[in-house]
Amino acid sequence: VDFQLDEGQLRWREEIRSFLRETVTPQLLDERSRHGSENPGPATVEFRRKLGEKGWFGLTWPVEFGGLGLGPVYQHILMHEFEYAGAPGPDLTVTSVAPMIMRHGTELNKREFLQPIARGELRVAVGYSEPDAGTDLASLRTRAEPDGDEWVINGSKIWNSLAQYATHEWLCVRTDPDAPKHRGISVIMVPIDSPGITIRPLITWADFQTNEVFFTDVRVPRTNLIGEPNKGWQYITGALDLERGALTNAGDLRRAVDDLLQLARGPLPDGTRPIDDPDARATLAQLDADVEAAVLMGLEASSLLEAGQIPTVTVTTEKIFTSELRQRIADAATRMLGMSGLLAPDEPLAPANGKFQKLYRSAPLLRFGAGTNEVLRDVIAQRAYGMPRYGR
Amino acid sequence: MRIVKTAEHQEFQRSLRDMLADSCSPALVRSLKQPDSNGFPARLWEALRAAGVFGLALDKEHGGEDATLYELGLFFEEGGRALCPSVVYTTLQAGVALRRLGGPEHAECLTALASGELIGTTALWNPSDAADLRPTLSARPIGGGWALDGTLPFVQNAELADVLLTTATTGGTDGPARMIGLFLRRPEPGWSVRPLSSLAGDKQSHVTFDDFRVPAADLLTGHDGRGVRQDDLRWTANAVLALQCMDMVGGAACVIDQTVAYVKMREQFGRPIASFQAAQHLVADMRITLDAARLTATQAIWWVSRGETAMRQVAIAKMHCSEAYKWITLNSHQLQGGMGYVRDTDLHLWSERAKLTEVLGGSAGTARHWLQHELGLTGAR
Numbered sequence: 079v080d081f082q083l084d085e086g087q088l089r090w091r092e093e094i095r096s097f098l099r100e101t102v103t104p105q106l107l108d109e110r111s112r113h114g115s116e117n118p119g120p121a122t123v124e125f126r127r128k129l130g131e132k133g134w135f136g137l138t139w140p141v142e143f144g145g146l147g148l149g150p151v152y153q154h155i156l157m158h159e160f161e162y163a164g165a166p167g168p169d170l171t172v173t174s175v176a177p178m179i180m181r182h183g184t185e186l187n188k189r190e191f192l193q194p195i196a197r198g199e200l201r202v203a204v205g206y207s208e209p210d211a212g213t214d215l216a217s218l219r220t221r222a223e224p225d226g227d228e229w230v231i232n233g234s235k236i237w238n239s240l241a242q243y244a245t246h247e248w249l250c251v252r253t254d255p256d257a258p259k260h261r262g263i264s265v266i267m268v269p270i271d272s273p274g275i276t277i278r279p280l281i282t283w284a285d286f287q288t289n290e291v292f293f294t295d296v297r298v299p300r301t302n303l304i305g306e307p308n309k310g311w312q313y314i315t316g317a318l319d320l321e322r323g324a325l326t327n328a329g330d331l332r333r334a335v336d337d338l339l340q341l342a343r344g345p346l347p348d349g350t351r352p353i354d355d356p357d358a359r360a361t362l363a364q365l366d367a368d369v370e371a372a373v374l375m376g377l378e379a380s381s382l383l384e385a386g387q388i389p390t391v392t393v394t395t396e397k398i399f400t401s402e403l404r405q406r407i408a409d410a411a412t413r414m415l416g417m418s419g420l421l422a423p424d425e426p427l428a429p430a431n432g433k434f435q436k437l438y439r440s441a442p443l444l445r446f447g448a449g450t451n452e453v454l455r456d457v458i459a460q461r462a463y464g465m466p467r468y469g470r
Numbered sequence: 471m472r473i474v475k476t477a478e479h480q481e482f483q484r485s486l487r488d489m490l491a492d493s494c495s496p497a498l499v500r501s502l503k504q505p506d507s508n509g510f511p512a513r514l515w516e517a518l519r520a521a522g523v524f525g526l527a528l529d530k531e532h533g534g535e536d537a538t539l540y541e542l543g544l545f546f547e548e549g550g551r552a553l554c555p556s557v558v559y560t561t562l563q564a565g566v567a568l569r570r571l572g573g574p575e576h577a578e579c580l581t582a583l584a585s586g587e588l589i590g591t592t593a594l595w596n597p598s599d600a601a602d603l604r605p606t607l608s609a610r611p612i613g614g615g616w617a618l619d620g621t622l623p624f625v626q627n628a629e630l631a632d633v634l635l636t637t638a639t640t641g642g643t644d645g646p647a648r649m650i651g652l653f654l655r656r657p658e659p660g661w662s663v664r665p666l667s668s669l670a671g672d673k674q675s676h677v678t679f680d681d682f683r684v685p686a687a688d689l690l691t692g693h694d695g696r697g698v699r700q701d702d703l704r705w706t707a708n709a710v711l712a713l714q715c716m717d718m719v720g721g722a723a724c725v726i727d728q729t730v731a732y733v734k735m736r737e738q739f740g741r742p743i744a745s746f747q748a749a750q751h752l753v754a755d756m757r758i759t760l761d762a763a764r765l766t767a768t769q770a771i772w773w774v775s776r777g778e779t780a781m782r783q784v785a786i787a788k789m790h791c792s793e794a795y796k797w798i799t800l801n802s803h804q805l806q807g808g809m810g811y812v813r814d815t816d817l818h819l820w821s822e823r824a825k826l827t828e829v830l831g832g833s834a835g836t837a838r839h840w841l842q843h844e845l846g847l848t849g850a851r
Contacts, residue, residue, distance in 0.1 A: 079479070079540070080472045081772045087471055151471055339845065353847050363841040367786040371762035378473040378765060385474045395761050398754075452747075458757050459750035463730040466745040 083155075091155050098163045101128050107164055111423060111431060117287065118243065122166055130198040135172045143180055143188070144196050154327065154380035158373075161329030169240075171195055171202045175248050178265075182305035182313045190301075191267060203244035203270070205235040205291065206314065212237075213450050215250075216259045216311060220293060222251040222266055224300065229266060231274075231296040237447075241277050241289040244270050249293075254308050263310040267302045268293075284440035328372035328400050331407060334437060335369050337430050338362065338411050347427045352414045361410050365403075372400045391462040398451045398458075401444040408438035473765070483544050486521075490552035493517040496816040499553045503671030503819075510630055511555050515586060518558060525584030528565055532580040539566070539709055539775035543716040543768070550720025553823055556672045557589060557627045563713070564590025567635050567706045571651050571698050573691035579633065579653070591631040592710075593677070594651075597624040600707040600831040601781075601840050603700060605649055607638035607679060615686045616640075618652075618679040628663045628675040632656050635690070637698065651690030651698030657682075670826035701779065708784040711831050712774045715767035715784075718791040718827050722763060722798045725820050726756050729802040732809065743805075752805060756798045763787075763794035782844045788837035795824040 106121040139145020160167035194200035211218040220233025247268040254262030274296035342352035375396035382389035411434035423432035459465040527542040528534025582588040596602035607620035733744040770787035773780035799821040810817040
């Protein structure tokens with residue numbers, strides 16, 4: 079056990095911090111607060127280019143695939159620092175989809191997709207959920223039928239975030255309608271500009287754009303199927319573990335509590351100081367202690383990954399804990415800041431540019447997204463303690 | 471940064487767990503709580519001596535094992551599982567305290583503590599707030615030594631202990647009031663001890679001193695001969711708190727294991743109650759709070775073990791451990807229903823330990839005050 083960064087890790091963190099000091103400009107932060115990650119403006123595009131130059135998209139990829147071959151702890155440190163700084167880090171294409179291609183893809187899949195991903199040129203929208211297949215994902219009905227050298231795809235996907243920005247759909251489809259539901263699913267890479275794709279925006283409560291995407295007789299080459307047909311379920315459930323690990327870094331939580339501590343010490347627009355209230359002080363200390371635990375959960379998960387384990391329970395615990403903590407931070411902040419905490423981001427008097435009222439609206443996503451916390455609690459009971467499955 | 475236990479540490483813990491399973495049964499724990507028991511587990515004590523546990527974190531020159539407080543923390547984690555009797559803990563804590571606060575003249579006593587020949591206890595801080603280091607005893611200089619007056623509240627195992635480490639405030643003729651550390655040997659016929667009947671049956675007493683004479687040689691002089699300093703005392707308090715947190719983590723994990731075994735076996739409506747989602751979610755929540763407690767406690771003992779005061783890490787660990795252990799026992803009562811509620815079954819033994827350790831040294835609320843202070847949200851204490 080070692081709770082301190084070693085010399086190499088310290089140097090790594092310093093390298094990241096100095097990169098962020100140079101590249102995270104006020105324009106970038108402004109763009110991020112206005113548009114999030116889903117509609118990147120010029121500053122975000124420029125930032126991603128510099129990130130690609132560093133080779134940091136392929137941070138944990140093996141050297142043979144053009145990556146830097148760094149371990150999960152190094153990746154974790156990078157994600158933490160990026161989230162703390164509010165910078166757009168390597169996204170799901172890099173952290174989740176690419177490793178799946180490396181592990182399960184055909185030789186052609188690897189040649190065709192990995193290099194463009196490493197250069198930041200290939201960006202996917204993840205097409206899993208459907209109107210009737212959400213938490214019960216294996217019930218998905220979008221189908222792909224073989225026709226000569228092509229797959230013909232029909233159906234629709236929902237909560238398809240980033241479709242407006244992606245170059246490809248990473249699409250889960252049914253390729254064997256007669257097999258048991260978990261055994262007839264495949265993953266196909268579909269260029270987003272293929273004829274027959276329609277994107278309908280859905281705007282969330284947090285102003286974040288997600289989409290419903292329709293596929294009508296969309297044709298892609300047979301070779302775009304990832305790995306082998308009908309093995310998609312085992313590929314993507316592996317990826318969900320990685321995705322949860324990547325999604326649940328506590329860097330943004332550490333930043334939120336640090337920002338709140340700073341706000342609470344100074345006078346609000348009405349002249350009061352939150353820390354003069356003993357309740358507020360107790361709440362701040364509690365949030366600080368909880369963020370500490372969240373950070374440790376992430377470091378433990380990445381340490382276990384580095385030791386060659388698949389820490390399903392640890393990552394699941396971390397996902398539930400961080401997502402619920404995010405909501406509690408936003409709730410505590412909006413109570414502590416009073417009416418001024420509700421001000422919209424473009425109001426000049428809004429504390430921290432309205433960050434906390436926005437966080438209040440964005441926090442629900444990660445409680446039900448990437449595996450709803452209720453199902454994940456089942457996962458903990460069943461995987462950690464062998465409690466019985468009951469029909470899932 | 472590497473939060474993974476080494477194979478050696480896992481093996482070490484397994485051997486401790488086997489030893490405690492053999493010599494520290496719930497039946498023993500139950501018998502020691504009885505009012506007519508003196509709280510001394512003779513067979514367990516011999517097993518611990520044979521395993522070198524008493525000298526684990528003490529130096530080779532005193533017959534110790536030269537391991538660190540982190541390894542001693544692993545013992546506390548296993549001790550928490552088995553509800554290791556408090557007299558073992560207070561003796562280990564006395565060793566940790568004497569190593570930090572004593573001078574060369576206490577080498578012999580350290581050696582005796584390291585081998586388990588002496589039983590020890592400490593009263594070095596407010597038992598309800600370990601960050602409060604103000605002595606409750608006063609000391610008057612008299613004939614080259616000291617006369618002590620006052621009461622120490624809530625001393626564990628005072629009736630059994632051969633030695634007691636405590637502090638006093640000086641007054642009288644030798645200049646301004648200051649704190650002195652004292653290494654007291656049990657006199658014949660003994661201290662004035664009033665045993666207290668308390669929730670966990672853990673041998674708490676009030677110890678009263680009335681013109682109690684202490685030779686000058688029994689002062690704790692510190693390694694540089696300048697006496698006990700606040701920062702040494704603060705480190706000692708935090709070391710003991712971090713060890714206690716490790717005990718709480720082990721106890722909480724053991725309660726979850728017992729709970730899961732019960733709900734898998736117990737059937738209602740024709741199926742094990744473990745198959746109900748409501749039961750699974752309660753267990754998952756136990757696990758989540760346990761993970762937070764385990765990680766923060768391990769972090770605290772690791773930093774203290776490196777000689778750091780680690781006030782922030784200790785405060786955070788105590789906040790998590792106090793609430794986690796308590797709620798895990800209370801939710802275990804919920805899941806085990808009547809079967810966990812009767813005194814014939816053992817769950818209440820852990821529930822009592824959880825409540826005791828929640829409050830001992832300071833509750834989560836107390837620890838939150840320590841953290842507020844660390845965060846600069848409140849002024850100097």
